Amino acid sequence: MAENGSRADNGKYQPICKGGGLLLAWQLKGKRVLLVGGGPVAAGRLVNVKDADAHLTVLAPRSGLCSEMKFRIFEQKVVDAYEDRLFEGDSDLAGFDMVLTAIDDADLSRRICQMCRARRIPVNVADVPPECDFYFGSLIRRGPLQVLVSTGGKGPRIAAQTRRIIERAIPENLGEAIERVGVLRALLRKQAPEQKVGARRMAWMIDVCETWSFDELANMTEADMRAILAGWEKGTVPSARRVRGIKHMVPRAEDVRKRITGRCPVAGYCTPWLGGIGGFVLGAAVASAILLTRKTAR
Numbered sequence: 001m002a003e004n005g006s007r008a009d010n011g012k013y014q015p016i017c018k019g020g021g022l023l024l025a026w027q028l029k030g031k032r033v034l035l036v037g038g039g040p041v042a043a044g045r046l047v048n049v050k051d052a053d054a055h056l057t058v059l060a061p062r063s064g065l066c067s068e069m070k071f072r073i074f075e076q077k078v079v080d081a082y083e084d085r086l087f088e089g090d091s092d093l094a095g096f097d098m099v100l101t102a103i104d105d106a107d108l109s110r111r112i113c114q115m116c117r118a119r120r121i122p123v124n125v126a127d128v129p130p131e132c133d134f135y136f137g138s139l140i141r142r143g144p145l146q147v148l149v150s151t152g153g154k155g156p157r158i159a160a161q162t163r164r165i166i167e168r169a170i171p172e173n174l175g176e177a178i179e180r181v182g183v184l185r186a187l188l189r190k191q192a193p194e195q196k197v198g199a200r201r202m203a204w205m206i207d208v209c210e211t212w213s214f215d216e217l218a219n220m221t222e223a224d225m226r227a228i229l230a231g232w233e234k235g236t237v238p239s240a241r242r243v244r245g246i247k248h249m250v251p252r253a254e255d256v257r258k259r260i261t262g263r264c265p266v267a268g269y270c271t272p273w274l275g276g277i278g279g280f281v282l283g284a285a286v287a288s289a290i291l292l293t294r295k296t297a298r
């Protein structure tokens with residue numbers, strides 16, 4: 001029975017949890033995005049799509065631009081095309097790959113949505129969730145690392161609160177570690193480009209990521225990479241200690257400082273080191289105070 005993929009396989013595979021959205025990393029580089037509206041919500045959208053290297057057109061009257069929008073358009077000049085006017089109709093949508101509206105006019109938003117659907121352009125209407133083909137989420141960015149929190153439109157504020165909890169839990173140098181791993185992966189693909197070694201390449205990269213800590217990866221130099229890659233032919237991954245020798249045993253000043261004054265990334269309180277020293281000093285002070293009081297009382 002199990003071989004046929006039937007009832008016996010229940011529980012063996014991840015269950016299907018219906019009702020979610022499909023979370024993707026949509027590649028917008030070079031795609032044309034239209035943003036209708038010039039308020040604070042539009043300004044947030046602008047950052048999201050420009051972070052994704054889209055070609056962005058903003059359509060909104062200058063008189064209604066918020067200060068961030070003015071800054072992005074006229075000072076920072078990150079908007080590729082700006083049209084100082086109201087939305088006029090279907091022809092405004094021609095040639096766009098994605099449309100975002102953030103205007104204070106729900107009726108017009110709905111109509112823009114219908115026009116986009118007729119043209120099969122994916123659309124997000126900030127104030128009318130049923131008119132969205134996709135929702136935005138609460139985002140964390142650390143270099144190449146991106147985390148998106150979605151509550152499926154149920155609790156945007158809770159999405160932001162959840163984001164803050166996750167933010168605290170992400171090690172400071174994770175973005176840099178990923179950046180460095182990206183460089184190593186590219187070097188490996190150069191050294192062993194054949195498709196037939198694909199499975200071996202992946203297994204070896206998994207080994208690298210599991211053997212080296214995020215800290216060690218974040219500080220991986222080109223020389224370290226060459227030393228690691230020397231293990232590829234034999235299928236081994238030398239540890240950071242082996243690659244760096246004695247240098248690795250000496251803690252860096254920054255790590256020592258973090259040990260003493262750092263904070264627990266999730267709970268936020270100071271490290272046990274500082275807590276321990278503080279506790280000891282406080283305990284000693286209380287004990288001496290008690291002893292002193294007893295002595296004076298006698």
Ligand SMILES: C[C@@]1(CC(=O)O)c2cc3[nH]c(cc4nc(cc5[nH]c(cc(n2)[C@H]1CCC(=O)O)[C@@](C)(CC(=O)O)[C@@H]5CCC(=O)O)C(CC(=O)O)=C4CCC(=O)O)c(CCC(=O)O)c3CC(=O)O
Nearest residue numbers: 126127129135136137138150151152153155156157159160
């Ligand atoms: C469906 C969705 C459509 C979309 O925008 O794509 C949508 C819809 C609506 N939001 C509304 C209100 C608020 N939105 C926020 C904040 C955020 N909203 C975001 C996304 C989304 N908002 C999508 C679903 C996301 C999800 O899955 O949860 C975030 C995550 C991302 C972003 O916008 O960039 C960003 C946090 C970013 C961050 O800080 O990290 C706050 C809180 C605040 O400002 O602090 C409030 C006030 C408090 C409240 O209402 O809860 C209203 C008006 C409701 C009304 O009139 O009562 C609607 C319309 C409606 O719900 O009908």
Ligand SMILES: NC(=O)C1=CN([C@@H]2O[C@H](COP(=O)(O)OP(=O)(O)OC[C@H]3O[C@@H](n4cnc5c(N)ncnc54)[C@H](O)[C@@H]3O)[C@@H](O)[C@H]2O)C=CC1
Nearest residue numbers: 037038039040041042059060064086087102103104126127
């Ligand atoms: N999805 C979300 O995260 C949130 C959505 N909202 C909703 O998003 C919408 C926008 O919010 P804000 O940025 O605060 O709006 P806002 O009221 O500050 O700005 C509206 C902007 O739209 C422009 N506009 C209005 N009619 C237009 C037209 N016909 N053509 C072109 N531009 C036009 C105005 O000039 C102005 O720049 C509101 O409806 C609000 O309810 C609000 C909070 C969060």
